[in-house]
Amino acid sequence: MSSNILFDPRTALLRNTLMLASSQTSSRKMSVGIPPQAQPALAGPMNYSGRRRVNDRTDTQPLWIDEMIRVRDGRDREAFAALFTHFAPRIKGYLMKSGADATTAEECAQDVMTTLWRKADQFDPTRASVGTWIFTIARNRRIDMLRKDRRAEPEDLPWGPEPEPEQSQVMEIQQESARLVKAIASLPDTQRKLIEQAYFGEMTQAEISELTGLPLGTIKSRIRLALDRLRHATK
Amino acid sequence: MTHRSITHHLDEATLLAYAAGTLPEAFNLIVATHLSLCDVCRADAHAYDAVGGALLEDTPSDMTNGSLDKVLASLDNGTTSSPAQKVGGDLPAPLHSYIGSDLSAVRWRPVGMGVKQAILKTSKGATARLLCIPAGSAMPDHGHNGTEMTLVLKGAFQDADDYFARGDIEIAGKDVQHVPVADIHEDCICLAVTDAPLRFDGVLPRIWQRFVGI
Numbered sequence: 001m002s003s004n005i006l007f008d009p010r011t012a013l014l015r016n017t018l019m020l021a022s023s024q025t026s027s028r029k030m031s032v033g034i035p036p037q038a039q040p041a042l043a044g045p046m047n048y049s050g051r052r053r054v055n056d057r058t059d060t061q062p063l064w065i066d067e068m069i070r071v072r073d074g075r076d077r078e079a080f081a082a083l084f085t086h087f088a089p090r091i092k093g094y095l096m097k098s099g100a101d102a103t104t105a106e107e108c109a110q111d112v113m114t115t116l117w118r119k120a121d122q123f124d125p126t127r128a129s130v131g132t133w134i135f136t137i138a139r140n141r142r143i144d145m146l147r148k149d150r151r152a153e154p155e156d157l158p159w160g161p162e163p164e165p166e167q168s169q170v171m172e173i174q175q176e177s178a179r180l181v182k183a184i185a186s187l188p189d190t191q192r193k194l195i196e197q198a199y200f201g202e203m204t205q206a207e208i209s210e211l212t213g214l215p216l217g218t219i220k221s222r223i224r225l226a227l228d229r230l231r232h233a234t235k
Numbered sequence: 236m237t238h239r240s241i242t243h244h245l246d247e248a249t250l251l252a253y254a255a256g257t258l259p260e261a262f263n264l265i266v267a268t269h270l271s272l273c274d275v276c277r278a279d280a281h282a283y284d285a286v287g288g289a290l291l292e293d294t295p296s297d298m299t300n301g302s303l304d305k306v307l308a309s310l311d312n313g314t315t316s317s318p319a320q321k322v323g324g325d326l327p328a329p330l331h332s333y334i335g336s337d338l339s340a341v342r343w344r345p346v347g348m349g350v351k352q353a354i355l356k357t358s359k360g361a362t363a364r365l366l367c368i369p370a371g372s373a374m375p376d377h378g379h380n381g382t383e384m385t386l387v388l389k390g391a392f393q394d395a396d397d398y399f400a401r402g403d404i405e406i407a408g409k410d411v412q413h414v415p416v417a418d419i420h421e422d423c424i425c426l427a428v429t430d431a432p433l434r435f436d437g438v439l440p441r442i443w444q445r446f447v448g449i
Contacts, residue, residue, distance in 0.1 A: 132288030
């Protein structure tokens with residue numbers, strides 16, 4: 001076990017939680033959540049207003065997954081508050097960079113967080129990190145808001161009587177997502193700016209195709225494996 | 236269901252633009268339909284979503300005071316999942332709200348040369364249509380002023396050396412001049428999306444184009 005794991009209570013907690021969950025049988029959606037009263041270590045640095053003394057979150061550990069599972073499975077408002085405090089300003093910033101004024105962006109950010117609460121049961125940690133899932137909700141809201149377009153979503157994958165997904169699968173996707181955050185943060189400024197432009201809607205298709213070198217190889221293959229397992233489990 | 240493996244995929248730029256949410260509605264539709272049939276591209280699209288998630292970390296802007304309390308006060312304890320998507324029929328789910336779940340629901344209009352089409356209602360910027368090309372027939376020789384994406388839903392077509400069957404998507408840009416020919420075994424039904432009128436070479440096809448609006 002590396003030293004950063006020893007010094008990060010969140011990681012230790014997540015590991016324990018995952019081990020706990022892997023010893024249980026449950027329905028398809030994995031439940032890594034544990035009741036709030038059973039997690040003094042996590043509840044520690046947070047008060048009810050959701051202010052959190054944030055540790056440096058730039059390492060590659062899975063982020064926010066525990067809060068999200070607590071919202072999903074336990075309807076935990078304190079966990080929601082923590083997610084809101086971190087993500088709402090980021091959603092607002094994203095929408096403003098995409099051309100929304102501050103008031104609209106603020107309202108939409110609140111909407112997106114409300115959607116997170118209402119649709120929490122659709123969060124699947126074998127396919128996306130919390131940040132990724134929130135991004136997709138915010139993006140769809142943005143399309144709605146700026147373009148009034150309908151956005152077609154791919155067909156749901158067959159949702160069969162699959163045994164509980166392996167915890168390693170959850171960890172892989174979560175860790176790959178965290179690694180991606182780090183990799184993108186460490187790209188040279190010019191390249192990161194280009195990617196931002198592509199995502200904030202200031203770039204044409206032709207310009208996008210000039211973009212190369214996104215560090216996506218590993219996460220793509222992990223997600224492919226996860227989908228593959230899902231398809232095979234439901235055949 | 237056994238899936239024939241798909242050999243013609245979406246390109247990276249389109250997947251990125253889909254994840255970014257910057258495509259016109261008609262292209263969104265064809266991408267979502269292809270992803271419904273192609274797990275390889277679906278995984279890649281998820282990866283581009285993850286890039287969006289990563290960029291989100293970078294862009295905080297202060298919320299107004301009291302916004303958290305306001306939202307907390309509005310939450311109830313239930314979840315409202317979207318109604319379960321209907322899967323099945325011979326059309327992938329993304330097309331259902333545009334057409335219906337089944338090809339029998341399509342209101343075809345003959346457009347000459349045995350070809351039938353149905354234009355789907357999408358916002359401006361690009362046009363989506365279903366095309367039905369009779370078995371063994373060719374589309375008139377044409378080039379492109381913009382991008383044309385063609386996704387096979389039923390049957391197959393041959394374009395020069397490439398064979399496109401259900402789930403395969405052909406992306407033709409300005410440099411492509413082609414004569415797709417429907418496979419002889421059955422009529423070929425495609426979803427085709429264009430962001431600019433096609434360029435037909437023959438005089439007759441050009442007159443035809445005026446009536447069909449392709």
